Amino acid sequence: MTVPAISLTDPVGPSHAPLLLLGPSLGTSTLLWDRVVPALAEHYRVALWDLPGHGAAPASTDRFSIAELADAVATAVDGPFLYAGVSLGGAVGLELLLRHGDRIAAAAILCSGAKIGTPEGWHERAAQVRAQSTSSLIIGSAQRWFAPGSIERDPDLTGRLLHVLQNTHDESYARCCEALAVFDARDRLGEIATPVLAVWGDHDAVTPEASAREIAAGVQHGEAIGIPDASHLAPADSPAQTAAVLRGFFDTVAAERAA
Numbered sequence: 001m002t003v004p005a006i007s008l009t010d011p012v013g014p015s016h017a018p019l020l021l022l023g024p025s026l027g028t029s030t031l032l033w034d035r036v037v038p039a040l041a042e043h044y045r046v047a048l049w050d051l052p053g054h055g056a057a058p059a060s061t062d063r064f065s066i067a068e069l070a071d072a073v074a075t076a077v078d079g080p081f082l083y084a085g086v087s088l089g090g091a092v093g094l095e096l097l098l099r100h101g102d103r104i105a106a107a108a109i110l111c112s113g114a115k116i117g118t119p120e121g122w123h124e125r126a127a128q129v130r131a132q133s134t135s136s137l138i139i140g141s142a143q144r145w146f147a148p149g150s151i152e153r154d155p156d157l158t159g160r161l162l163h164v165l166q167n168t169h170d171e172s173y174a175r176c177c178e179a180l181a182v183f184d185a186r187d188r189l190g191e192i193a194t195p196v197l198a199v200w201g202d203h204d205a206v207t208p209e210a211s212a213r214e215i216a217a218g219v220q221h222g223e224a225i226g227i228p229d230a231s232h233l234a235p236a237d238s239p240a241q242t243a244a245v246l247r248g249f250f251d252t253v254a255a256e257r258a259a
């Protein structure tokens with residue numbers, strides 16, 4: 001088995017606070033959470049991970065699965081943690097819950113699904129990137145990723161996110177597409193006993209409300225919530241609301257466990 005190369009940041013936040021791991025979507029990096037981390041780091045020790053060949057992580061040219069990414073994330077940290085991940089990072093979250101659920105007190109799965117897209121679509125995307133690089137994805141990704149008005153509201157962050165995509169290692173991106181092509185956790189959601197919050201962005205056509213509701217209904221303790229001004233990259237589109245939704249959920253779970 002090849003271990004996919006992820007990278008992990010040092011945690012920021014109060015030294016005795018619970019560890020919160022934040023995961024990226026395909027083609028992005030830890031930067032996706034840039035506007036959310038300051039609010040979360042007041043209450044949690046926040047660490048972020050990068051996908052192979054994205055952001056700070058080394059490239060992985062061998063095939064890997066979403067489950068192997070989850071194992072790599074679980075191996076990179078010690079002890080218990082909270083988790084929040086976007087899209088592919090949310091799929092990794094579901095595999096973390098299935099494979100390492102005893103270490104996770106609560107997880108938020110944002111703009112994601114128990115299955116995302118179609119195998120044909122992911123194989124086409126992988127072939128396109130191998131032939132024409134991630135640069136060929138910029139315009140379509142900007143349309144899928146951001147809610148109307150986001151680019152004008154925060155040209156710095158949205159522009160830098162598109163640069164991350166352009167700088168992503170092509171073969172690693174293609175391998176992520178192939179991992180998504182065979183990812184399907186729909187039949188296993190009922191095995192997840194950890195509390196889960198599934199979040200959708202109202203403008204998201206990739207993983208719409210129905211995807212979040214499927215996760216929330218399928219796990220043993222699930223709830224779902226929408227973020228009105230967000231598309232696929234909710235932490236970039238609506239950072240304050242994303243932080244508030246995560247804090248509300250994690251605080252409620254902690255209070256219920258303490259009661």
Ligand SMILES: O=C(O)CC1=CCC(=O)O1
Nearest residue numbers: 025026087088141144206
């Ligand atoms: O299509 C996109 O770029 C959006 C996306 C799908 C899976 C993921 O992580 O991001």
